[in-house]
Amino acid sequence: MDLAHALKVALETGKVKLGVHETLEAAQGKKAKLLIISKSCPDEKLKADRVFGKIPIYHYEGTAVELGQACGRPFPISAMAILDAGSSAILSLET
Numbered sequence: 816m817d818l819a820h821a822l823k824v825a826l827e828t829g830k831v832k833l834g835v836h837e838t839l840e841a842a843q844g845k846k847a848k849l850l851i852i853s854k855s856c857p858d859e860k861l862k863a864d865r866v867f868g869k870i871p872i873y874h875y876e877g878t879a880v881e882l883g884q885a886c887g888r889p890f891p892i893s894a895m896a897i898l899d900a901g902s903s904a905i906l907s908l909e910t
Contacts (some may be wrong), residue, residue, distance in 0.1 A: 828901025
């Protein structure tokens with residue numbers, strides 16, 4: 816699967832929260848189906864864990880800047896929560 820394409824499709828057709836605070840809020844509210852965390856995420860708990868509650872965490876190998884670029888955004892993204900994948904196959908990522 817092309818991760819950058821899956822991210823862009825999820826952002827265009829699904830519901831996604833961007834940023835550490837929004838991601839944590841979605842995870843704690845049990846609204847997220849998948850968390851994607853960059854290598855440079857400032858939240859140590861998200862970086863260390865494989866699962867948040869029962870929500871799988873995918874550890875993106877790049878930095879926040881690279882994750883932002885992969886999403887087609889002109890800003891860094893340290894963490895993101897996928898609430899609804901839309902037409903994307905993003906939920907099939909191995910965590």
